[in-house]
Amino acid sequence: MKTKTLNALLLFFTFTIFSQSKEELAARDFFWGATDAYKTVTEVPEKWANESAVILYKNENYDFHKFGKNVTYTSSIRQRIKLLDKASVEEFSEFVFKKRFRSDKGRYTYLQKGNNYVGVKIVKPDGSEVEIDVEEESVEVDGETKLAISNLEIGDIIDYYFYRLEPFKTTYAFGFDPVETYLGEEYPVVDFKLFFETENDFFINFNSFNGAPQLTEIPTEKRNMRRYELIDSDIEKIQSTRWSYPLLELPSYKFQVYFARSGKFEDRAMAFLPENEEKIKTSVSKEEVLELYAKRFTPFGNLGDIERYFKNKTFKNDSEKVIEGYYFMRHYYLTRFVEAIIVKDAEILYNPFEFYGMPVFIENQKQFVRHFTAFLFEQDIKYEIIVAKKRYDGPIDDLLIEKNLNALVKVKTNPPIYADHFSVHTNINEFSPLIEDTDVYELYPTKKKNKIDVIKKGKLPVSTHLDNETKKDITFSLNDDFSGINLSAVTNYKGHSKKDEQLDRLMFMDYVTEDYAKYETQPWIELVKRKKNRERYKKELAAVVEKIKVKQKERFEKSAKAEFQVGDIEDYTFEIKDTGRYAFDSYFTFTESFEAKNSLIKKAGPNYIIEIGKLIGGQIDIEEKEHERTTNINTASARSYNYNITFNIPDGYTVAGLDKLNKSVDNETGAFISTAVLEDNRLVVNTTKQYKNNFEPKSNWSKMIAFLDEANQFTNEKILLKKK
Known part of the structure; x- marks a missing residue:
């Protein structure tokens, strides 16, 4: 089930509320407090009476707040599940989770600790409730906390929440990890609610797909505070199917939240931001793609190494030159450092890279595109930059999140040559099969400029069964x-x-x-x-x-x-x-x-x-x-x-x-x-x-x-x- 892998679940307490922090009490009250409208819901719709289990209520929440340099990100989920057979009882009889973690967000925040607060209670058929004491019942094994839930029976309701509180510091633009998921679960869902809370400087890209409900805004008491929710009900279970892409066919939603404290950071953000914090961005036009990448994909790189390698070499044509340049870069910016990486990982030497002088690494697609197009521009070879989405994420017309884009270079030789960011074995004309045969954006400079100023639709080729x-x-x-x-x-x-x-x-x-x-x-x-x-x-x-x-x-x-x-x-x-x-x-x-x-x-x-x-x-x-x-x-x-x-x-x-x-x-x-x-x-x-x-x-x-x-x-x- 999806929620069981949600970073590993749970931490629990008994009916007696023992020494809990302010945050733990707030988490408990958020889900199980006086306003809990689902605490008495126990009945399963008749049509789902023969299911293994039924989720009576599922609630996902995302809160984004800031104070000065401090940002607090809270994500949480609650599920109230009725167990209807032995298989579901066995599935929920044990949970594995981590109590604490270190933030990987922002700058210089490694020492900032985050906490996972979890509550679990069992509701018996007679209406009695047992809240579990995690501190007492769980054990630490290899850095993980394991909890066995005893005396769980068919007909019980397990009601749990997972509340993740992550503080960090940042003074610049920061994109939170995108969330892309479908509404359905392994079990049917009676009622579902997704809830957002943000304030100024947090920008939201959000859209629903394949018939999922839209996000709606909730009035708030503060001008700088914003709340949104998505509500659905009567959601059928998802059947696991071989070779399927659920995001293409099932009701789903995607979103990303981006933090940018001021206008200059908004301009620098590697994201398609809405006009302002008060608007939800639901789509991205090709003009917006051009505007963002025209700035980010300007050719750039020190070409001295490749010029020295090309000295006294002759080539029959541009294709031969491009291919030779690509494989040289793969070696010079990656494979010649592999031994040093092994040496460092084996703890033979702390800094084995010192012997290279000033080593240059090309670490991602965007760096590769800038460096490789600088090489092409210097050689007066025409090119296009291809921007594509993987097939499982939907068509380019449904673009919403910048992180979902893949960038590579199309060299306008005859036939065209494709160059993607290299790994140790990547070849010319090799790019992810998941973007083959997809509609893409093609960006390129006109005349002899090196600034991108044109964008158009195109399509990538597809390999055959004989090729692979x-x-x-x-x-x-x-x-x-x-x-x-x-x-x-x-x-x-x-x-x-x-x-x-x-x-x-x-x-x-x-x-x-x-x-x-x-x-x-x-x-x-x-x-x-x-x-x-x-x-x-x-x-x-x-x-x-x-x-x-x-x-x-x-x-x-x-x-x-x-x-x-x-x-x-x-x-x-x-x-x-x-x-x-x-x-x-x-x-x-x-x-x-x-x-x-x-x-x-x-x-x-x-x-x-x-x-x-x-x-x-x-x-x-x-x-x-x-x-x-x-x-x-x-x-x-x-x-x-x-x-x-x-x-x-x-x-x-x-x-x-x-x-x-x-x-x-x-x-x-x-x-x-x-x-x-x-x-x-x-x-x-x-x-x-x-x-x-x-x-x-x-x-x-x-x-x-x-x-x-x-x-x-x-x-x-x-x-x-x-x-x-």
Whole structure:
């Protein structure tokens, strides 16, 4: 349930109010005081009588106040839930939370402590109430507070609140974290209220979507004080659905509050602020996007390093120059510092960056856009800045919160080149698949100006299932006594399919060494001037590398066992063949091999059964209850999985059962196709599984089920190894 993960919930007290602070008493009175209109509500609507639980009342609150440099942010939630079966009783029988925390907001406020105040009471069917004493009943475990609620029974009502009080200091503009959520819960909700309280210098962007009620203003007794509420009722529960984006289809709301003490800070704010504090901003126009980013995205950066790198280099065209510049920047502003980051994290040296002189880091998208466009402007290469929203957050026309925007650069070569802020493995023409095929804003300067003055609508391209590929070549044979298998595999990933695998499989030395050689830069250890220190750091860094390798091998062995669905493995080997880090369409390739006893083979009289279908890995099993679908289908990207499996047939045996390995389901949503042929003393099985699009309307769900079910069934297929 969403509220259970709300930073971990609760801290409680008994019916007797023991020593409580002023803030604790205020929190308790806010929810359970004399004005509590829901303290006697106990009945569940008849239509929900068979639910696991029903939320009788849900109340969310956000308060923003300031006094001088001090700002106080209070967020709270109350839920009154009737438990109707054993599952819900078990779910609410234990809570985990933190009592205190340090603020991460504002400036110089790390030492400022915030507090979580929580109350819980149990209302029995006869109307009696038991308020729980958290101090007495809870225990501290690894920095967390755990509370077990005993004697909870079917028919009880659990009524709890979580009240988070966070003070901090700030003298400049500050944006609070956005809130984007839908009204529904895991359980039906009878009544819901969202409440806001703000004052001068707090700016609100807020809007409701997909039929959710609008925010309304409540009159207040003070001119500088503002209150708002959103009220709804009779909210059906949310069914968890595979591959769905709830914010696109369910009643929902989004908001962000921004604090700006004066006009100059309002101008500097990285946000689309309303005209004044008294107005709620509900939308953002493309003209407002241009106005904000024309100031923030002016090209800027010291290009001396790249100019020195380009000296005496020649390029066939602008495309080649842009690509070379991008990968050099990725190294010079990121990967050459990776060793130092490892050294610092391992506590080998407090400040390992001192050996770089004045290192420059490009830490976020906006810094990257400014630096990369400065490079393009200097090279007289035309460009556009792309501003996009991720698909799960809705279309660009519904833009409300600046933090939801992604910025990248489109270089106007032929064909266009896209450059996004780099991580250690990011490639040219690679950007988040979640913004592919979306409508975007394109911003650019006219003529030879470097100031952005034009904005228009555009659309990003989309990668295909052929671009995003997982390819495996697997060869296996039985060991001499037929007690297990020997398996070797060459695994290739490209496109969007490879980044997570690179992050998991590549150790830092695999790629920093590659970059050092390519760009003729010195490893971190060579920058240490004093020989005595250099030898010591080198030894300590080597120990870190060895430790990582040991853990890495353990992790890879576990991964191989899970992927190939085998038991204990022996003699595991692993080797990187190509890092795939210099082109989006290049393969990241590695090999692995192992022996697995008592795996994929079963004796059947004089014959053997080989569970060959398991070698394509676990597949999605669509349960019967999932066959009815009410939401559209959104996956991260189109993609394909291609397996080539070769089984070396032992002498004196033949293979039967090939007919079950030949399958074909292919439609506009995807495909699963497999073939099996005998080639001399080898059985060769090829399979391909394709997700052809990143989006399908719900009307195509049955077509997706067709190829998903076929792939899942293949994992159960076996062959019979018959003695001649």
